[in-house]
Every structure is written in structure tokens, then in C-alpha cells.
Amino acid sequence: MTFAEVVAAIGGKMVVLTETADRKVRHVVGSDLMSDVLLVDEDDMMLLTSLASDQVLRTAQIVGATGVVIVNDKPVPDSMADVARELGLSLATSNLSKYEGCVAVYKALNGITT
Amino acid sequence: MEERPFAEKVPRSADLNEQPLVILELIQRLKVRDVMTTELLVAARHTTLREVQDIMKQIKISGVPVAENGRLYGLISIDDIIRALEGGYIDEPCQKHMSTKLVVLEDDMPLSFAISYFDRYRYGRFPVLDRNQRLVGIICQRDINRTLLVELTHELRRMEELTGGSSAPQDDYAGLYFFREFPVSKFDFENAGKAATTIKQLLQERSFPARLIRRVAVAAYELEMNMCVHSLGGVLTCQVSNGEVEIVARDTGPGIADVEWACRDGSSTANDWIRSLGFGAGLGLPNVKRVADHFEIRSQEGEGTRVRAVLVLASENKPKEESQGSGGG
Ligand SMILES: Nc1ncnc2c1ncn2[C@@H]1O[C@H](COP(=O)(O)OP(=O)(O)OP(=O)(O)O)[C@@H](O)[C@H]1O
Ligand SMILES: [Mg+2]
Numbered sequence: 336m337t338f339a340e341v342v343a344a345i346g347g348k349m350v351v352l353t354e355t356a357d358r359k360v361r362h363v364v365g366s367d368l369m370s371d372v373l374l375v376d377e378d379d380m381m382l383l384t385s386l387a388s389d390q391v392l393r394t395a396q397i398v399g400a401t402g403v404v405i406v407n408d409k410p411v412p413d414s415m416a417d418v419a420r421e422l423g424l425s426l427a428t429s430n431l432s433k434y435e436g437c438v439a440v441y442k443a444l445n446g447i448t449t
Numbered sequence: 450m451e452e453r454p455f456a457e458k459v460p461r462s463a464d465l466n467e468q469p470l471v472i473l474e475l476i477q478r479l480k481v482r483d484v485m486t487t488e489l490l491v492a493a494r495h496t497t498l499r500e501v502q503d504i505m506k507q508i509k510i511s512g513v514p515v516a517e518n519g520r521l522y523g524l525i526s527i528d529d530i531i532r533a534l535e536g537g538y539i540d541e542p543c544q545k546h547m548s549t550k551l552v553v554l555e556d557d558m559p560l561s562f563a564i565s566y567f568d569r570y571r572y573g574r575f576p577v578l579d580r581n582q583r584l585v586g587i588i589c590q591r592d593i594n595r596t597l598l599v600e601l602t603h604e605l606r607r608m609e610e611l612t613g614g615s616s617a618p619q620d621d622y623a624g625l626y627f628f629r630e631f632p633v634s635k636f637d638f639e640n641a642g643k644a645a646t647t648i649k650q651l652l653q654e655r656s657f658p659a660r661l662i663r664r665v666a667v668a669a670y671e672l673e674m675n676m677c678v679h680s681l682g683g684v685l686t687c688q689v690s691n692g693e694v695e696i697v698a699r700d701t702g703p704g705i706a707d708v709e710w711a712c713r714d715g716s717s718t719a720n721d722w723i724r725s726l727g728f729g730a731g732l733g734l735p736n737v738k739r740v741a742d743h744f745e746i747r748s749q750e751g752e753g754t755r756v757r758a759v760l761v762l763a764s765e766n767k768p769k770e771e772s773q774g775s776g777g778g
Contacts, residue, residue, distance in 0.1 A: 367727055368724075368727055368728070368729070368730040368732075369674070369727045369728060369730075370671065370728070370730040370731075370732035370733045370736055371730050371732060373667045373670065373671065373732075373736050374732055374736055374739075384727075386726070386727050388638070388726060388727060389638065389639065389642070390638065390641065390642055390674075390726065390727055390728075391727065393641075393642030393643070393645070393646055393670070394642070394670065394727075396646055396649070397642075397645055397646070397649065397663075397666040397667060397670045398663065398666075398667070399659075399663065422646070
């Protein structure tokens with residue numbers, strides 16, 4: 336499933352759509368601590384976080400993530416959307432909590448429908 | 450790129466291709482202080498022009514700074530001497546005849562800057578001042594040529610060694626050299642992370658292996674963020690040479706009291722505010738250690754911290770299937 340498809344499947348809203356949205360998601364990380372994200376040695380990850388900051392995007396870019404979902408329906412500052420565009424990274428929001436979001440992504444990726 | 454109609458494709462070896470790049474990198478990397486002459490013979494304001502003329506003859510230079518206790522007052526050039534001889538005032542003090550409208554360079558400017566000065570102004574030499582405006586050297590074009598020749602010879606020898614035996618494709622970037630420096634300011638969250646992002650792009654442009662790029666980027670990012678979050682500010686550098694990528698973070702303080710503790714998983718002094726920004730898991734330094742082939746940290750309370758991470762290109766050239774049963778390390 337691509338990042339765009341996952342976002343749609345969990346009822347998220349795409350804020351910045353870039354090429355990375357077409358990449359297949361193979362791994363999901365939910366965290367608000369950047370070093371935690373950098374510790375994960377997986378390619379093609381998507382990141383769920385409740386932090387809406389530039390650093391989230393820069394961290395995601397460092398690990399070559401497919402995209403970032405800001406959970407808890409947090410508003411995305413315009414400046415953050417600008418940075419996402421600049422880095423060519425897809426950015427979405429979701430009204431789920433971080434935990435619910437991870438569960439929803441897991442279900443979507445594994446074709447579990449309930 | 451425009452194409453010339455009759456241009457032929459001349460096959461060139463990798464190292465020849467890199468030469469202009471090497472010079473560009475050199476003049477960016479080298480500072481005025483690396484090139485300037487520091488053994489200065491200066492004149493005082495009361496020194497006579499005749500004495501200055503003697504100095505010039507002795508050490509075969511065409512310009513003598515007039516300075517006292519490190520403070521620069523002016524410059525006497527060979528033209529001033531000739532004029533003094535013609536005008537018959539060679540025994541007067543230089544104070545009266547020195548040029549005081551001086552163009553100077555600072556010692557930590559990149560060499561590229563000095564070169565542009567020689568292009569822009571038609572002076573044969575520039576006095577060099579340090580940050581505190583004290584005279585620390587003088588630079589002329591000969592100094593630049595000499596240093597560049599020495600550095601280029603080093604560089605070529607190194608490339609020859611590297612590209613000598615084998616022409617396997619993985620050696621394409623082994624002869625590559627580049628250096629970049631990024632200032633990092635305390636709590637500047639708007640710009641923090643840009644150095645690491647830029648380094649990642651630079652390596653991608655040069656087609657380094659993706660795995661290596663990721664490791665370098667992680668190390669650079671963690672060190673950059675540490676300087677932003679914990680230090681008073683510093684500089685992050687990235688140097689690619691000898692088939693290695695070296696990331697160095699150097700800051701001006703406040704230092705780390707217990708370095709061993711700081712390098713352990715989960716050790717952090719970050720407060721709630723920092724944690725609310727996504728930092729303070731205490732995993733940064735362990736992350737750098739994990740991705741680096743060599744890791745070094747030097748720090749002392751009340752002084753700065755210097756962390757060096759080296760990643761070896763060759764360690765990424767091995768076939769990837771290895772990850773299954775890698776024995777140790
Ligand atoms: N450049 C530095 N100057 C001063 N102290 C530092 C510096 N780098 C690290 N430290 C100290 O070492 C501790 C551990 O650093 P480390 O990067 O491992 O974790 P962290 O920065 O606290 O959290 P994280 O990196 O996971 O966000 C820091 O909390 C800080 O006290
Ligand atoms: Mg850290």
C-alpha cells in the first residue's frame with residue numbers, strides 16, 4: 336500500500352502531497368521523540384506523531400520516510416507545510432490518537448477490516 | 450549544459466574529472482590563516498623609509514606593514530620607497546608616507562575570498578587581521594600559489610594511490626574530496642537539521658550508497674541537534690576524503706560533566722520544554738555510535754564538546770546479503 340492509500344484508509348487528510356506518497360509503506364513508527372525515529376533502521380517507513388514541528392519533517396527526511404501523519408487532529412502550521420514541500424515530503428493529518436492511528440495503519444496494511 | 454557542435458567525447462579518467470572540483474573544494478576549505486605568512490617583519494611608525502627599504506631587500510618582499518603591538522597603522526609598498534628616493538625623503542619616518550587606506554582580510558575567511566580580493570583590488574598583498582583586529586599575517590598571491598600547489602600535490606598523490614590498482618566501479622567516489630562547514634546556533638529550531646539535510650543531498654548528488662547516506666545523515670542530525678539543544682552553539686563539518694566520511698561537531702560549551710554517562714542509552718539532561726519539541730530521549734549519542742565506524746567524543750565541563758564520527762565507504766561496498774549472518778560487530 337502506498338502512503339497515499341494508507342492515509343485514505345485511516346480516514347486521514349492529505350495536507351501536502353508529493354511524490355513520496357506513491358511509495359509503498361513497509362514500516363510504521365509512532366513516536367514523539369526524534370531519536371527514537373532515527374533508531375529505527377527500516378526503509379520506507381511512515382511516521383505517526385503528535386508533534387507538529389519542522390524537526391519532525393527533517394527527521395523523516397533523514398530516514399527517507401514515505402510520509403508523516405500528524406495525529407490528534409493537530410493543526411499544521413503553514414510554515415510546516417512549506418518545509419514539507421521544500422523537502423518533497425508528503426504530510427497528512429488524522430483525528431485519531433497516535434495509538435489508534437498505529438492500529439488503523441496496521442489493519443490497513445494487513446487487510447483487516449472491522 | 451550547452452553542447453558545442455563539433456565537440457568530441459574525449460574519454461577521461463575519474464581523477465582528471467575531479468580536478469577542478471578539488472581546487473574549488475580546497476579554496477573553500479582552506480582559510481586565509483592556512484596560507485598567509487605569519488613570520489612578519491613590521492616597521493614602527495617612527496621607522497625611517499630607508500630602514501624599511503633594508504627590510505625589503507633582506508627578505509625580498511615588496512610590502513611592509515607598519516604596526517605596533519599588533520595594531521596595524523599602515524603599509525609601505527615598494528612604490529612608496531621609489532617615490533621617497535626620487536623625492537629625497539627616504540630618511541623620513543614611514544608614518545608620514547605610508548598608505549593608511551588599507552584593504553585587509555580576516556584570518557578565518559575562506560581562501561576563495563582572498564582570491565576574489567586579488568581580482569577585485571590591484572594590490573599585491575593584504576595584511577591579515579584576526580577577530581580582535583590584531584595583525585597576524587600578510588598574504589600575497591605567491592603564498593596562495595605555493596599552498597595550492599602543495600595541497601594539490603597531496604591530493605593527486607592520494608588519488609593516485611586510491612585509483613592506482615583497481616578501476617572497479619565502487620572506486621568512483623573513493624578519490625572524491627569535499628568539505629563543508631555549517632554553523633549551528635543555540636535553540637535555532639527553525640534552521641536546526643538543515644546541515645544534516647544538506648549533507649544528505651550532497652552525498653546523494655554524488656551517488657554514494659544509500660545505506661551509507663542514511664547512516665551519515667543520522668549521525669549529522671543527532672550531532673547538529675545536540676549542539677542546538679544542549680550547547681551554546683558550534684560548527685558541524687562534513688569531510689569526504691580517503692574513502693571516508695567524517696562528521697565533526699564542535700561547540701563552545703558548556704561541555705559535558707560525565708561523558709560516559711551521556712553516551713549511555715537513555716541518559717539525558719533535557720527539560721520538559723526540550724522534550725515537548727521531540728528531543729531528550731537520551732538516544733542521540735548512542736545513535737551516532739551505532740551508525741559510525743569510529744566514534745570519538747571529547748568534552749569537559751565549562752569547555753566545549755567535540756564529537757567525531759567517521760563512516761567508512763568500503764564498509765558499504767560489501768554485498769548486502771551479508772546482513773543475515775553477520776558475525777560480530
Ligand atoms: N554538544 C553538547 N553539549 C553539551 N551537552 C551535551 C552535548 N551533547 C550531548 N550532551 C549531553 O549529553 C546528553 C545525552 O545526549 P544524547 O544526544 O544522547 O541525548 P539527548 O540529546 O538528551 O536526547 P536525544 O538525542 O535522544 O533527543 C544530553 O542530554 C546532554 O546532557
Ligand atoms: Mg541528542
